[in-house]
Amino acid sequence: MLRIRARTVHPVTAPPIADGAVLVDDRGTIAAVGPDALVPAPASATRFEFPDGALTPGLVNTHTHVELTHLAGRNAARDFPTWIRTIRALKDATAPEQFLQAAEDGVRAAWAAGVTCIADTGSSGAALRALAALGGRGIAYQEVFGPDPARLHDSLDELERALARLAPLASSRVRLGVSPHAPYTVSAPLYRAAAERARAAGLPLAVHLAESPEETALVRNGAGPFAEALRERGIAVRAQGCSPVEYLRRLGVLGQGGCLCIHCVQVDAADIAVLRDAGAAVAHCPRSNRAHRHGRAPLAALDAAGLPVGLGTDSVVSVGDANLWAEATAAGLAGEAALRRLTLDGARALGLDGEIGSLEVGKAADLAVFPAAALASLGSAAPPGALLAVVAGRVVHR
Numbered sequence: 001m002l003r004i005r006a007r008t009v010h011p012v013t014a015p016p017i018a019d020g021a022v023l024v025d026d027r028g029t030i031a032a033v034g035p036d037a038l039v040p041a042p043a044s045a046t047r048f049e050f051p052d053g054a055l056t057p058g059l060v061n062t063h064t065h066v067e068l069t070h071l072a073g074r075n076a077a078r079d080f081p082t083w084i085r086t087i088r089a090l091k092d093a094t095a096p097e098q099f100l101q102a103a104e105d106g107v108r109a110a111w112a113a114g115v116t117c118i119a120d121t122g123s124s125g126a127a128l129r130a131l132a133a134l135g136g137r138g139i140a141y142q143e144v145f146g147p148d149p150a151r152l153h154d155s156l157d158e159l160e161r162a163l164a165r166l167a168p169l170a171s172s173r174v175r176l177g178v179s180p181h182a183p184y185t186v187s188a189p190l191y192r193a194a195a196e197r198a199r200a201a202g203l204p205l206a207v208h209l210a211e212s213p214e215e216t217a218l219v220r221n222g223a224g225p226f227a228e229a230l231r232e233r234g235i236a237v238r239a240q241g242c243s244p245v246e247y248l249r250r251l252g253v254l255g256q257g258g259c260l261c262i263h264c265v266q267v268d269a270a271d272i273a274v275l276r277d278a279g280a281a282v283a284h285c286p287r288s289n290r291a292h293r294h295g296r297a298p299l300a301a302l303d304a305a306g307l308p309v310g311l312g313t314d315s316v317v318s319v320g321d322a323n324l325w326a327e328a329t330a331a332g333l334a335g336e337a338a339l340r341r342l343t344l345d346g347a348r349a350l351g352l353d354g355e356i357g358s359l360e361v362g363k364a365a366d367l368a369v370f371p372a373a374a375l376a377s378l379g380s381a382a383p384p385g386a387l388l389a390v391v392a393g394r395v396v397h398r
Contacts, residue, residue, distance in 0.1 A: 001026050001045035002365070005036050006055035007372045010336070011359040012344050022055060025364040028393025030196030033359045041349035053387055054375040056339060057358055058116025058366035059325050063283035063312025066106030066130065067099045067122040074315040080212050080292050081225040084184075087317060096124065103130035106322065111397040114386035115324055119260065119283065119312070119350050121179045121206055124168050127178060132169040135367060137391050139350060141179035141206040141260075142166065144194050148235045149187040158191055163201075166367075173392060177204035180253070182211070183244050184226040188251055195253045196215050204260065204351070206283075207253060210244045210271065212294045219244045237307030245271035254278035258351065262312065264296045265289050268277050268339060272298070272305045281308040281349040286330035288314035299331060310346030325378065338378050365393040 009020030011033055018162045020125075021039040023032040041047075094102075103126035118138040120246055121245035122128035128140035141371070142162050146155030154339055163176065170176040180186045186194070198205045217224030222273040224237030230237050240247050245267055248254050254274065261275060262283040275282070284297050302309050311327040313319065328338040347357030356366045369388040389397035 001031075001042055002073060002267075002390065002395075003039070003041055003045040003049070004048045004367065004369065004388070004390075006050040006053040006369055007377075008054045008064045009033065009359065010054060010056045010339060010375075012336075012340050013228070013358040013360060016336070018325040020055065022359060022365070022367065024390070025339055026393075028134050028365050029357060030361050030363050033361060034096055036330060040355055047282065048369075048388060050369050050387060052372055053369045054372040055359075055367060055369050056114070056375070057356065058391065059114050059324055060117045060119075060350065060352075061110060061313055061322070061356060062105065062309060062310030062346050062349050063118045063314055064110075064117065064118045064120045064127075064322065065122055065315035065317075066103045066110075066120050067124045067126040068102065068315045068317050069106035069109070069322075070094070070102040071100060072320060074317060079225070080214055080294070081398050083228060083292065090317075091123070091278045092122075093384070096126075099124040099126035100129055102327060103127050104134060107131060107134055107136050108397075111391075112372060112385050113322070113324060115322075116366040116368065116389055116391050116396070117347070117350070117352065117356060119206070121181075121262070125162055128166050128169055132171065135173075135391065135394060135396065136201050137173045137356070137364075139177050139204055139206075140166070141177035141204070143181050144180045144190065145181050145185045146190045147185050147187050147230055149189050149342045151389070152187065152189045152193065156197070159194065159197065161204075164381060171261040172216055172352055176390050177206060177209075179206040183215055183247065185229070189255050191248065191251045195251070195382040204258065205253070206260040206262060207248065209248065209261045209264060210266040211289075212292065213266060215244055216266045219247050245274050249278065251273050258328055260349065263289065263294070263297065264293045264302070267298065269301070272301055272307070275302075275304045276307055281310070281351075283312040283349065284309050284326065284331060285312045285314040290330065291318050303392065306309045308345065308349040309341075310349035311341055312376075329348040334378055339375075356398045366391055
């Protein structure tokens with residue numbers, strides 16, 4: 001059992017509590033939340049006191065690539081298609097053990113920043129392995145690639161082998177998902193097949209979607225640098241005459257709900273309505289979007305439509321670090337609104353808000369403590385690292 005007392009406790013679903021405490025039972029769930037004087041103090045509980053701390057739910061990063069942690073600062077390409085090709089070359093030169101070490105480093109860095117749940121996309125399987133080995137929480141979406149329809153079965157075979165290797169490591173805290181990468185790396189038949197495979201197995205689905213103008217040009221007009229690169233490889237490209245969001249709706253990828261759509265910068269009102277009607281969620285990565293000069297996702301419009309929207313850091317190759325607080329600042333959020341976006345809203349985007357994201361009795365004890373003064377300045381200055389991080393009642397960082 002744990003009992004954590006802090007200057008302020010921020011349940012997110014209720015007003016902040018001055019001189020508050022949280023009691024965690026031996027199952028790793030929250031047993032009590034409230035003013036310190038009203039929270040039980042069993043003699044058997046390990047006690048933590050933070051007189052200058054702010055106790056919050058653990059933060060939720062809705063889009064990461066922790067297998068790329070070792071590549072920070074390695075890709076200076078300015079145009080996006082070249083940047084993508086450079087990433088592929090860097091990944092091809094990385095050994096499996098390097099991916100695993102990078103992923104473990106990324107998970108530990110997340111904990112040190114108070115992030116207790118990550119939604120990761122990657123092709124090596126290292127994120128799920130790292131989360132399982134270290135006792136973390138998150139969803140690891142196994143990426144699948146294949147823009148050439150003629151090689152559909154090769155791509156599916158590769159996906160099946162990866163899922164078979166990783167499935168034994170999945171648990172109630174570490175989920176395995178599927179991510180057909182993006183319209184410029186996935187053929188229409190592969191999109192359909194990967195989505196059907198994920199849904200048949202009850203696996204969550206994630207897609208990079210409507211991220212760049214180059215992606216929109218490919219899908220809508222069959223033009224632009226992505227289209228040219230595919231044609232150079234002998235892959236036929238056909239203009240779809242619609243947006244990337246509408247394209248995935250027609251393919252059935254968005255048709256059954258529960259899909260995490262990453263970025264969603266190049267969307268209009270019609271696209272947002274499609275996402276809403278499909279029951280999709282959005283991972284908003286404002287610093288990555290800015291770094292690649294893609295534009296700004298219409299956060300206010302996504303919120304107005306009732307879409308679940310969390311924040312993500314994308315990879316350290318895009319922005320240089322995995323500072324989730326900086327994403328809130330870049331999104332124009334501050335104070336309790338920023339904290340909610342980083343916790344409960346992120347959990348909702350991942351379908352985990354029944355388990356984590358707020359300090360409520362019965363929820364999993366995923367907690368973080370930050371310096372109270374730094375948390376109060378959220379929006380004008382990013383708080384320093386976490387003083388404490390807890391996942392399912394287990395201290396993972398102190």
